[in-house]
Amino acid sequence: MNRTGEPSVAELMAQLAANAAEIAALKAEKEALSQRVVKLEEELALARLHRFAPKSEKHVDRLFNEAEQVADEDDADNEGGDVVVLPDTGLPATDGTTGKKRGRKALPENLPRERVEYDLADDEKACPCCRYQMHRMGETVTEQLHIEVKAKVLKNVRFKYACRHCDRTGINTPVVIALMPAQPLPGSIATASTLAFALVHKYVDGTPLYRLAQAFERAGVPVSRGALGHWVIGASEKHLCRIYDALKLRLRSQALIHGDETTVQVLKEKDREATSTSYMWAYRSGEDSDEPIVLLDYQPGRGQIHPQAFLGSYRGIVISDGYSAWRTLEGATHLGCMAHSRRRFVDALKARKKGGGPPEQALRFFEQLYRVERQARDRKPEDGETRDHCIRRFRQQHSVPILNALKAWLDDIAPKVLPDSKLGDAVSYTLNQWEYLTRYTEDGRMPIDNNLLERDIRIFATGRKSWLFSDTVDGARASAVIYSLMLTCRACGVEPLAWLRHVLTELPQRALDADIDDLLPFNFAKTAAA
Helix, strand or coil, X not given: CCCCCCCCHHHHHHHHHHHHHHHHHHHHHHHHHHHHHHHXXXXXXXXXXXXXXCCCCCCCCCCCCHHHHHHHHHCCCCCCCCCCCCCCCCXXXXXXXXXXXXCCCCCCCCCCCCCCCCCCCHHHCECCCCCCECCCCCCCCCCCCCCCCCCCCCCCCCCEEECHHHHHHCCCCCEEECCCCXXXXXXXXXXXXXXXXXXXXXXXXXXXXXXXXXXXXXXXXXXXXXXXXXXXXXXXXXXXXXXXXXXXXXXXXXXXXXXXXXXXXXXXXXXXXXXXXXXXXXXXXXXXCCCCCEEXXXXXXXXXHHHHHHHCCCCCEEECCCCCCHHHCCCCEEECCHHHHHXXXXXXXXXXXXXXXXXXXXXHHHHHHHHHHHHHHXXXXXXXXXXXXXXXXXXXXXXXXXXXXXXXXXXXXXXXXXXXXXXXXXHHXXXXXXXXXXXXXXXXXXXXXXXXHHHHHHHHHHHHHHHCCEEEHHHHHHHHHHHHHHHHHXXXXXCHHHHHHHHHHHHXXXXXXXXXXXXXXXXXXXXXXX
């Protein structure tokens, strides 16, 4: 019998069970909190690096010391195992890269030269030793770059003619005035050259319109910011959109298209807050295309309807990041971006306190894959073999074994990493995108990543830091058109100021249904070269 007031055995057992359940709950809570602390520490470390450290993703290969590796493994919550040995595919070794030559580059030979002579005064031509007259034995020549920016006013004088006979004998005297060539913006003070100057400063050099207005003011030409905005929108809507539409049709006929998107803010957009986020969707032809094209498309959202409407029934190859909207393009062959996967492992490496460990091992795989790509581009096809087939054969020999080893390593490490950590995110992303990331090995035309378009978008993003936002939807659309043409000029190796001058002079003279293929940047480059 139990004494009065003492718990029974059943009550004690129930209490023990409750305590055990509470302890288990506390352990689970502690584990969850520990994982959250790890995640927050990684995010804090990355935030500090993004703010204060260089943004480069270049990775310096490290030689692992066995003792250091063991210490790193003990510190990594059992994330990884031994250092992975990459498969030997017989890939030729590469020579070490040599540094860039130092010293000032010579000025371009195509620039006009003006000879400026400096001579001694007559009294200085006497020999300082014997005072006999010296003779000129040669000359010393140095070159300097001299730039002058001058503004002038074109006074357009149109002669008027009348008939004296009709003036004497007729009721009405006809007056005929000589016509001027059609102007880009009728009634505006801006010529084609002035418009080109303003557009290049804003969309190539990233100069906001208010600073451009200040530059005009310093030159003694008062042009308001509003007038500059009208120049930009007018040039786009009246003329440059014709070039844009022609390039859009050409892009849809290409075998491969890069796709990406970036943010933009528009202040005055119907039924939307000024702080709402809009998007510039970006599209680009392949690196080896004979007709390089880069197009931006302004849209208020990030839905799948936007790439679907832009590309229509495109049936070629589309390379993008893992964003699902791109994968809704039915009929297209979709590729993933290896650089996006690698970038996640770079972040995981930066977030570690001591570096090394699994992120470092993963980056070894990526370094080897990109080494294969560098050598594949330099390979010479065998007799009767196309360049695409040569690249595919080289990838099948060297890239596929590395990818198989990477997949096995990822499958092995996946259960051992914290899902919410940077390393867990990198592993899960790579495994989820594996089919798209590895498809490039099946076709020599396919690139390994989307970096080509990302470099073009970076120019837009750099300019965005200066002008910050678009005031209106019309301004955003005009910016999309003009940025597209400037980026296409860059891809074609065309000087944008010269191209804009030519196009804005020619387009007003041509009917809306006239052929303008000769004005497209890649054709302009051929004409200029000829």
